[in-house]
Amino acid sequence: MQFRGQSVKENIGTSILRVDSRKKIRGEAEYIADWKFDGMLYAKTVRSSKAKAAIISITLPEIPEGYAVIDHRDVPGVNRMRTVVSDHPIFAEKDVQYIGQPILLVVGPDRETLYDLAAQIDIQYREEPALFTLEEAEAHSRVFTDYHYKKADPEKYFHKAERIIEDTFSTGYQEHVYLEPQGMAAEFKGDTLFVYGSMQCPFYVKHALIETLAMPEDNVRVVQTVTGGAFGGKEEFPSLNGCQVAVAAHKTRRPVVMIYDRAEDILCSTKRHPAKIRYKAALDKNDTVVALDIDVLLNAGAYNGLSPVVLQRAIFSATNVYNIEHLNVRGRNFMTNTVPSGAYRGFGAPQTIFGIEMLFHTIALKLGLDPLEYKMRHLLKQGDPTCTGGRVHETVKMPEIIQAAVERSGYYDKLRTNKKFQGIGIALFLHGCGFTGKGESQIRGKIVLQKCRDRVILKVSSVEMGQGAETVLRKIVANTLDLPIANVLCEKIDTGLIPDSGPTVASRTTMIVGGLLHDAALEMRARWDEGTQFEVSKIYEHPDYLSWDDETFRGDAYPVHSWGANVAEVEIDPVSYELTVKRITAVYDVGVPIDERALIGQMQGGIVQGVGWATVELMESEGGKLKQGNLTDYKIPTSMDVPDIACYFISNPYEFGPFGAKCAGELPFVGAPPAVAAAVSNAMGCAIRDLPITPEKLMETGHDH
Amino acid sequence: MVNGFRPRTLREALQILSANNCTVMAGGTDLMVQRARGFSIRPDFDRPLVFIEPLEELKHSVRENGTLHLGPCMTLSDLLRHPAVPDPLKEIIGMMASPPTRNMATLGGNICNASPAGDTLPWLYAMNAKLKLQSAEKERIVAIEDFITGPKKTILQSDELLTGILVPDTRFHLNRYRKLGQRKGMSLTKASFLGMAEISGNTVTDIRIALGSVAPRIVRAAEIERSMLGRYVGDINAAAAVITERYQPLITPIDDARSTAMYRKKVSLDLIRQFLETLSGSPGTGTKSE
Numbered sequence: 001m002q003f004r005g006q007s008v009k010e011n012i013g014t015s016i017l018r019v020d021s022r023k024k025i026r027g028e029a030e031y032i033a034d035w036k037f038d039g040m041l042y043a044k045t046v047r048s049s050k051a052k053a054a055i056i057s058i059t060l061p062e063i064p065e066g067y068a069v070i071d072h073r074d075v076p077g078v079n080r081m082r083t084v085v086s087d088h089p090i091f092a093e094k095d096v097q098y099i100g101q102p103i104l105l106v107v108g109p110d111r112e113t114l115y116d117l118a119a120q121i122d123i124q125y126r127e128e129p130a131l132f133t134l135e136e137a138e139a140h141s142r143v144f145t146d147y148h149y150k151k152a153d154p155e156k157y158f159h160k161a162e163r164i165i166e167d168t169f170s171t172g173y174q175e176h177v178y179l180e181p182q183g184m185a186a187e188f189k190g191d192t193l194f195v196y197g198s199m200q201c202p203f204y205v206k207h208a209l210i211e212t213l214a215m216p217e218d219n220v221r222v223v224q225t226v227t228g229g230a231f232g233g234k235e236e237f238p239s240l241n242g243c244q245v246a247v248a249a250h251k252t253r254r255p256v257v258m259i260y261d262r263a264e265d266i267l268c269s270t271k272r273h274p275a276k277i278r279y280k281a282a283l284d285k286n287d288t289v290v291a292l293d294i295d296v297l298l299n300a301g302a303y304n305g306l307s308p309v310v311l312q313r314a315i316f317s318a319t320n321v322y323n324i325e326h327l328n329v330r331g332r333n334f335m336t337n338t339v340p341s342g343a344y345r346g347f348g349a350p351q352t353i354f355g356i357e358m359l360f361h362t363i364a365l366k367l368g369l370d371p372l373e374y375k376m377r378h379l380l381k382q383g384d385p386t387c388t389g390g391r392v393h394e395t396v397k398m399p400e401i402i403q404a405a406v407e408r409s410g411y412y413d414k415l416r417t418n419k420k421f422q423g424i425g426i427a428l429f430l431h432g433c434g435f436t437g438k439g440e441s442q443i444r445g446k447i448v449l450q451k452c453r454d455r456v457i458l459k460v461s462s463v464e465m466g467q468g469a470e471t472v473l474r475k476i477v478a479n480t481l482d483l484p485i486a487n488v489l490c491e492k493i494d495t496g497l498i499p500d501s502g503p504t505v506a507s508r509t510t511m512i513v514g515g516l517l518h519d520a521a522l523e524m525r526a527r528w529d530e531g532t533q534f535e536v537s538k539i540y541e542h543p544d545y546l547s548w549d550d551e552t553f554r555g556d557a558y559p560v561h562s563w564g565a566n567v568a569e570v571e572i573d574p575v576s577y578e579l580t581v582k583r584i585t586a587v588y589d590v591g592v593p594i595d596e597r598a599l600i601g602q603m604q605g606g607i608v609q610g611v612g613w614a615t616v617e618l619m620e621s622e623g624g625k626l627k628q629g630n631l632t633d634y635k636i637p638t639s640m641d642v643p644d645i646a647c648y649f650i651s652n653p654y655e656f657g658p659f660g661a662k663c664a665g666e667l668p669f670v671g672a673p674p675a676v677a678a679a680v681s682n683a684m685g686c687a688i689r690d691l692p693i694t695p696e697k698l699m700e701t702g703h704d705h
Numbered sequence: 706m707v708n709g710f711r712p713r714t715l716r717e718a719l720q721i722l723s724a725n726n727c728t729v730m731a732g733g734t735d736l737m738v739q740r741a742r743g744f745s746i747r748p749d750f751d752r753p754l755v756f757i758e759p760l761e762e763l764k765h766s767v768r769e770n771g772t773l774h775l776g777p778c779m780t781l782s783d784l785l786r787h788p789a790v791p792d793p794l795k796e797i798i799g800m801m802a803s804p805p806t807r808n809m810a811t812l813g814g815n816i817c818n819a820s821p822a823g824d825t826l827p828w829l830y831a832m833n834a835k836l837k838l839q840s841a842e843k844e845r846i847v848a849i850e851d852f853i854t855g856p857k858k859t860i861l862q863s864d865e866l867l868t869g870i871l872v873p874d875t876r877f878h879l880n881r882y883r884k885l886g887q888r889k890g891m892s893l894t895k896a897s898f899l900g901m902a903e904i905s906g907n908t909v910t911d912i913r914i915a916l917g918s919v920a921p922r923i924v925r926a927a928e929i930e931r932s933m934l935g936r937y938v939g940d941i942n943a944a945a946a947v948i949t950e951r952y953q954p955l956i957t958p959i960d961d962a963r964s965t966a967m968y969r970k971k972v973s974l975d976l977i978r979q980f981l982e983t984l985s986g987s988p989g990t991g992t993k994s995e
């Protein structure tokens with residue numbers, strides 16, 4: 001192990017101490033809830049108790065001196081949260097569309113008084129018929145987004161097929177359960193608005209503020225505070241609560257702070273999209289899948305927000321690591337009167353990859369074939385067309401990855417010797433690195449490296465949120481310039497001080513932003529002796545061999561992919577159907593690891609989160625209300641539930657990634673759920689079509705068996 | 706504004722209770738959750754609090770004349786460490802909450818909270834535990850099944866404290882406990898099973914079965930248990946399904962956020978049947994506690 005101050009030169013993969021660990025472990029890191037402002041007011045949100053209703057009247061109690069109520073009439077600009085589809089009102093106007101929708105804020109100096117005032121506000125509603133489930137929304141055609149793409153000639157091959165197999169798979173909600181709940185603060189200093197808080201995307205928040213506050217760009221600054229986990233949950237949501245506190249600060253001219261507790265956070269923050277995926281597979285006489293018809297349905301909740309791009313990743317990942325010649329893919333986001341779904345690690349891909357992995361698994365079992373061999377028949381190779389008719393440009397090391405996973409786990413031995421209620425299963429997967437489609441070329445991320453004598457300051461908008469970004473980005477620069485890591489510093493995440501290198505999402509930070517930093521550092525190294533103070537800046541250019549058409553969805557949806565295989569081993573209690581995930585053997589190609597320990601941390605975390613989604617994380621909505629609305633009822637894995645995890649990396653440098661690195665943040669999430677499901681299927685001798693796999697559901701399937 | 710009392714002795718505590726209408730707080734791990742109001746604001750207490758957890762008099766545990774006396778203010782962690790506490794109770798406590806919560810949570814709190822999911826309750830029911838209730842004026846001793854009258858309901862008067870838990874010191878050579886939760890640690894019980902039996906030669910001399918979280922109160926059927934006494938183990942094994950059937954009407958679980966009525970019912974019946982089917986006279990045949 002190496003420590004701060006030491007050179008990180010020899011090998012980029014060698015682990016160093018994380019630059020943020022000391023402060024966090026000692027409790028010195030200051031989260032937004034620790035911040036104090038002079039004359040600050042707290043905010044409490046009053047929310048809809050109805051799933052769909054017209055607001056008839058709002059009767060306020062007497063508001064004491066020093067307290068205020070903030071609603072949509074106080075919004076100086078546009079009362080909509082700016083995102084991909086800017087449809088979510090900052091504050092409800094005439095109607096509400098989901099339980100928990102924000103209607104107004106009460107602000108004032110004493111939190112307890114705010115709770116009392118909020119409880120006395122009387123809102124009269126006229127309830128209207130609502131839709132809650134994907135099934136209801138589909139029956140009523142309540143579609144937000146309807147995408148479609150096609151490859152070659154699926155109709156013909158369905159017509160010619162030897163055999164057609166149909167199946168449907170579904171997955172549930174997932175709550176992020178970042179350790180630190182959502183929290184934002186706003187204050188005016190003169191004419192300039194400052195918004196502080198826990199977030200992934202400072203420039204998203206800034207652009208939302210400009211529109212909602214109708215303020216000039218130069219007078220809006222957004223500062224990220226130490227962020228205790230996000231996983232996508234702080235991608236678009238902070239734009240909403242950020243605008244709310246800013247409107248409150250604008251009206252009261254006082255600093256306003258709003259921190260959620262866990263129950264409020266679960267009630268109103270975004271979740272992973274519940275999904276249903278229907279497949280129709282055309283098999284030729286060799287039982288090979290030659291054509292697929294895929295119908296992806298996502299429950300977007302009451303507002304579309306950034307669900308269209310989630311849907312894009314879902315449908316562009318729908319064929320996973322397989323080369324299917326003929327395709328017909330449809331994807332729809334449905335509107336239901338439930339809390340909006342949003343970004344969550346994997347961004348739609350975990351749903352469709354679970355679906356197709358289970359489809360291939362189920363078809364193989366139906367045909368009496370070995371699932372892994374059957375999957376391998378369909379594997380993509382370098383040069384093959386992708387599902388959207390682009391190319392797999394990179395070297396594909398799937399055969400090595402699979403071999404390593406099989407050997408390290410003893411897959412075939414265990415498959416033979418496992419007793420009933422013991423199971424082993426394998427999943428293959430990929431993840432498209434960086435933004436989907438034109439995303440990277442539209443954002444055109446910018447970075448700046450500044451030399452100050454023997455120090456270098458890197459200026460990016462990629463945030464540290466627990467994933468290790470600060471360590472990895474500083475390490476890339478330090479290593480390139482042959483400087484100790486302590487001499488390479490990150491500028492504070494304040495939109496007034498940093499360029500927009502894009503949001504901290506889509507597994508793009510190391511590969512895209514780190515790539516720009518690497519280029520800049522190489523240039524700075526060549527020019528090192530030019531002076532004691534100078535800057536190098538870079539703007540992202542998409543590699544020119546890539547093409548994409550946003551209208552037809554043709555071309556390279558992603559510049560490159562990371563790949564992997566997971567083997568899961570499970571045991572099921574024959575009486576209680578309790579599921580134990582014993583072991584996960586995980587092999588990944590993420591290009592080149594930048595810091596092995598940081599990377600293994602990401603892999604373990606992603607696996608555990610994926611295992612949670614696949615097993616214990618049950619969240620149901622009934623009549624628009626979450627049944628598991630707190631951490632007593634909604635369970636995420638504890639250390640007692642974590643399997644043994646063995647991680648291996650297959651090196652496969654990517655030409656445009658820093659030191660050859662590709663993406664890694666979301667990849668581990670994608671692979672674990674289908675591996676666990678395949679293992680359960682193996683243990684129980686039945687198909688698994690629905691996540692999470694609870695003992696309650698297993699008991700029913702075990703019954704039929 | 707809510708006041709608090711910090712009595713130094715049990716006598717003082719009982720006097721406070723007889724003079725004021727108070728809420729008793731032991732470890733507070735149930736109360737603080739039940740009364741929580743929101744982030745960083747005080748919980749919703751409407752009556753003065755009496756903090757009894759520090760009272761030394763309520764923290765003792767001794768074995769005396771065939772009775773185990775457990776102090777209600779012993780924390781779950783205290784009990785786990787105490788030599789007088791029998792292993793089957795330790796096994797149960799070891800699966801409750803998490804170490805930090807166990808450092809605060811008391812046995813008395815688990816009993817007085819009277820939740821059907823209270824994990825120590827099946828064992829206390831199965832052991833025929835008695836509770837000592839004390840006020841400044843009087844003292845009474847009641848059986849645990851008479852103490853708890855429904856979910857979160859007890860016969861405790863507002864001037865009374867639970868001051869002692871008396872457990873007949875009976876040992877069973879067969880003990881089986883299963884706690885089903887949504888995950889492996891830090892989970893409230895969706896169903897639990899406790900089976901204990903004493904077998905002499907090949908005859909059942911004592912058998913107790915108690916189930917948690919599958920009815921408004923802990924399920925224990927003395928009559929069904931009695932019907933098994935004096936019978937050959939082999940007979941019980943053979944009649945397991947029939948005997949289990951008699952538990953059917955007693956198990957009346959609900960659907961909730963954590964599980965389904967169907968699952969709870971089937972699993973509890975299967976656990977009873979499995980226990981009866983595998984009862985055996987010779988030790989070490991899989992009916993030991995797991």
Ligand SMILES: Cc1cc2nc3c(=O)[nH]c(=O)nc-3n(C[C@H](O)[C@H](O)[C@H](O)COP(=O)(O)OP(=O)(O)OC[C@H]3O[C@@H](n4cnc5c(N)ncnc54)[C@H](O)[C@@H]3O)c2cc1C
Nearest residue numbers: 731732733734735736801802811813814815817823824867
């Ligand atoms: C994270 C977490 C996990 C948990 N996991 C479990 C679990 O796995 N299994 C389980 O069974 N429970 C669990 N609980 C619930 C709780 O910890 C237990 O019920 C605990 O034993 C309660 O004890 P306490 O001392 O904290 O009770 P308190 O909250 O102090 O009191 C509970 C009730 O009992 C009354 N009371 C307490 N002592 C006396 C007394 N001596 N005389 C009269 N009245 C009294 C109080 O007035 C109150 O009504 C969990 C709680 C938390 C927060």
